[in-house]
Amino acid sequence: MTLRHHRVYVLVCVALVFAAVFAVPVTFLQVRPAPAAPVAAGASLPTLVAAAATPAGAATPAGPQAWTEADLDAVGEDEGPEAPAPAAPAMTLADACRRLPGYGTIFVEPQPGDEGIQVFEGTFGRRTFFEVVRSHTRDLDAVAAIAEAVRRTQLFDFRRIRPDDRYRLFCAADGTVRMFEYSRSETEMYHVVRAGEASFVAHQVEVPVEDRVTRVAGRVEGALARSFVAAGLDASIMPLVTDIFSYSINFSRDVRRGDRFRVAVEERWVGGRFHHYTRILAFEYVGQLIGSVQAYAFEIEGKTRFFAADGSSVQRVFLAAPCRYEAISSRFDPNRMHPVLHVRKPHEGIDLVAPTGTPVYAIADGVLAFHGEKGPNGELVVVQHPGDMMSYYAHLSAYAPNLRDGMPIRRGQLLGYVGNTGRSTGPHLHFGIKLRGEFVDPETYLRSQRARPVPPAQMEAFRARVAELKAELARVPLPDGPAAAAPPPAPEVGYAPPADGGN
Ligand SMILES: [Zn+2]
Structure with missing residues (x-):
C-alpha cells in the first residue's frame, strides 16, 4: 500500500x-x-x-x-x-x-x-x-x-x-x-x-491474504501513467509495464493520445485491501504509431518471461551484432599487445571484419551521444542507452544521412558504414559496450541479454496458456479507436541476425 x-x-x-x-x-x-x-x-x-x-x-x-x-x-x-x-x-x-x-x-x-x-x-x-x-x-x-x-x-x-x-x-x-x-x-x-x-x-x-486477477481496459489521454490510473489501475503498474516493453515500446516517443490498452494483472490483497501487483499476466497495447503489441506471461525455468502470441520474446533487447561480418579479428582483451603500437594496451571491444561500406546498425534503442572524427577511433558513433550503457562504433567510412547528436535512436537504425579510418590496419568495425562506466566484453554481454523465444518443447503448453490469457483480456473490450486508421507498424529495420546469433 x-x-x-x-x-x-x-x-x-x-x-x-x-x-x-x-x-x-x-x-x-x-x-x-x-x-x-x-x-x-x-x-x-x-x-x-x-x-x-x-x-x-x-x-x-x-x-x-x-x-x-x-x-x-x-x-x-x-x-x-x-x-x-x-x-x-x-x-x-x-x-x-x-x-x-x-x-x-x-x-x-x-x-x-x-x-x-x-x-x-x-x-x-x-x-x-x-x-x-x-x-x-x-x-x-x-x-x-x-x-x-x-x-x-x-x-x-x-x-x-x-x-x-x-x-x-x-x-x-x-x-x-x-x-x-x-x-x-x-x-x-x-x-x-x-x-x-x-x-x-x-x-x-487473522489477516487474509488473497491473490486476485483484475482486468482493465483504457485509453491514453496524456501521460501513460496517468491514463493507467484513470482506467482504475494503481500507479505502481507502470514499472511493471515498462519492464516488459523496455526495448519494444519507447514510452516517451511511441505513445499517442487515443492509443488503447488492456491488461490482466495479478494483485495481492492483504486484509481485504489492495496491497501490490504481483505480476502482469497479459498486456495489449494498440498504438497509432506502433500498431498492436501483445505480451503474455509464461514461466520458463521458474522465471516469468513475456512473449508475443507466436512465442517470440517481446523482451528482445539487443541486436545480436551491429553488422554482418566475416570474422572477429580481435576479441575483448584487457591485456592485449597492440598490433600497431606494440605496447600492452587493453582492447576494449571486438573487431568485426567486414568490407568497407557494410551497414552498421544501432544494437538497441537510445540517444545519439556523439558522431564525428575522434583520434585513433577514426569516424566514431556513440549511442547512449537506458541502464547507463553506451555502445561505440569506430573506424567508420561514412555516417547515415541526417545523424544529429541528441536524436533518438531505435534498435536496428542505420548509423553508418564499415571503414578503415583512424588507427586501423584494414576495414573492420570496432564495436564496444560500456556499462556503468566500464567497458565490458560485447560478445558475453550481448549473449547474456538476448531474449530467447519459447523453447519448442514448451510451445504446446505456451499456446494453451496464451488461449487462457487471451480469454482473460477478452473480458474487457478495448475502447473504440481513433477515427483515422492507424498506419501499420514499421517493418523490422535492417539487419537480421544470423540464426546462431552472430557473434
Ligand atoms: Zn578494435
Missing part, C-alpha cells in the same frame, strides 16, 4: 465519519462537546486518523465551519434529547475497525461506551509501549493490564518492538483504552481488547 493510498483512505475515513456524524448529529454531539482539533493540510497521519474519529476535527471547508455551538444546540432541541438511537451512530470500536485501513474483514462487536472512539496510530520509533500510550491518553492503568494480557498469551514481546512496527490505540470518549493493536508486518497483527474493568484479552488477528 503506497503512502498515497494510505492518505486517500484516511481522507475517505474522514469523509465517511463526517457523513455519518452529520447525517445524525444529535445524540453524538451532545455526548461529546467539540474540542478544537483542526485538520491542517499535511498534518501527520496520526493526527488525521485521530481526527477521523473525532467529528469536531473533521473540519473541511464545506459545512462544518459554518456550524456554531448554538446551531448544534438548536438542532439538538429540534430532535429532542430522547431521540431514538440512529441507524449509524458515532464511530464505535467496530466502526473504527471496519473503516480504517488494514482491517479488512476484522470485526469487533460493539460495546457500551464505544461511542466516540478515537484512534491514534503511528510507528513506535524509539519509544516504549508505555511511552506510546502515555503520549495519547492518561489511562495508564491500561498499560499494566495490556502487558499482563500479552504476557499470559506470549503472543509477542514488548521488549522486541522494532522502531518501524506500527500501533493503533483505540480510546473511548473518556480516554480509557478500548483496544491496542500491534502490527509487526502487513500480515502479522495482534489485538489486545478490553474485556472488563481492568482486564484485556490478546489475540493474533
Whole structure:
C-alpha cells in the first residue's frame, strides 16, 4: 500500500465519519462537546486518523465551519434529547475497525461506551509501549493490564518492538483504552481488547491474504501513467509495464493520445485491501504509431518471461551484432599487445571484419551521444542507452544521412558504414559496450541479454496458456479507436541476425 493510498483512505475515513456524524448529529454531539482539533493540510497521519474519529476535527471547508455551538444546540432541541438511537451512530470500536485501513474483514462487536472512539496510530520509533500510550491518553492503568494480557498469551514481546512496527490505540470518549493493536508486518497483527474493568484479552488477528486477477481496459489521454490510473489501475503498474516493453515500446516517443490498452494483472490483497501487483499476466497495447503489441506471461525455468502470441520474446533487447561480418579479428582483451603500437594496451571491444561500406546498425534503442572524427577511433558513433550503457562504433567510412547528436535512436537504425579510418590496419568495425562506466566484453554481454523465444518443447503448453490469457483480456473490450486508421507498424529495420546469433 503506497503512502498515497494510505492518505486517500484516511481522507475517505474522514469523509465517511463526517457523513455519518452529520447525517445524525444529535445524540453524538451532545455526548461529546467539540474540542478544537483542526485538520491542517499535511498534518501527520496520526493526527488525521485521530481526527477521523473525532467529528469536531473533521473540519473541511464545506459545512462544518459554518456550524456554531448554538446551531448544534438548536438542532439538538429540534430532535429532542430522547431521540431514538440512529441507524449509524458515532464511530464505535467496530466502526473504527471496519473503516480504517488494514482491517479488512476484522470485526469487533460493539460495546457500551464505544461511542466516540478515537484512534491514534503511528510507528513506535524509539519509544516504549508505555511511552506510546502515555503520549495519547492518561489511562495508564491500561498499560499494566495490556502487558499482563500479552504476557499470559506470549503472543509477542514488548521488549522486541522494532522502531518501524506500527500501533493503533483505540480510546473511548473518556480516554480509557478500548483496544491496542500491534502490527509487526502487513500480515502479522495482534489485538489486545478490553474485556472488563481492568482486564484485556490478546489475540493474533487473522489477516487474509488473497491473490486476485483484475482486468482493465483504457485509453491514453496524456501521460501513460496517468491514463493507467484513470482506467482504475494503481500507479505502481507502470514499472511493471515498462519492464516488459523496455526495448519494444519507447514510452516517451511511441505513445499517442487515443492509443488503447488492456491488461490482466495479478494483485495481492492483504486484509481485504489492495496491497501490490504481483505480476502482469497479459498486456495489449494498440498504438497509432506502433500498431498492436501483445505480451503474455509464461514461466520458463521458474522465471516469468513475456512473449508475443507466436512465442517470440517481446523482451528482445539487443541486436545480436551491429553488422554482418566475416570474422572477429580481435576479441575483448584487457591485456592485449597492440598490433600497431606494440605496447600492452587493453582492447576494449571486438573487431568485426567486414568490407568497407557494410551497414552498421544501432544494437538497441537510445540517444545519439556523439558522431564525428575522434583520434585513433577514426569516424566514431556513440549511442547512449537506458541502464547507463553506451555502445561505440569506430573506424567508420561514412555516417547515415541526417545523424544529429541528441536524436533518438531505435534498435536496428542505420548509423553508418564499415571503414578503415583512424588507427586501423584494414576495414573492420570496432564495436564496444560500456556499462556503468566500464567497458565490458560485447560478445558475453550481448549473449547474456538476448531474449530467447519459447523453447519448442514448451510451445504446446505456451499456446494453451496464451488461449487462457487471451480469454482473460477478452473480458474487457478495448475502447473504440481513433477515427483515422492507424498506419501499420514499421517493418523490422535492417539487419537480421544470423540464426546462431552472430557473434
Ligand atoms: Zn578494435
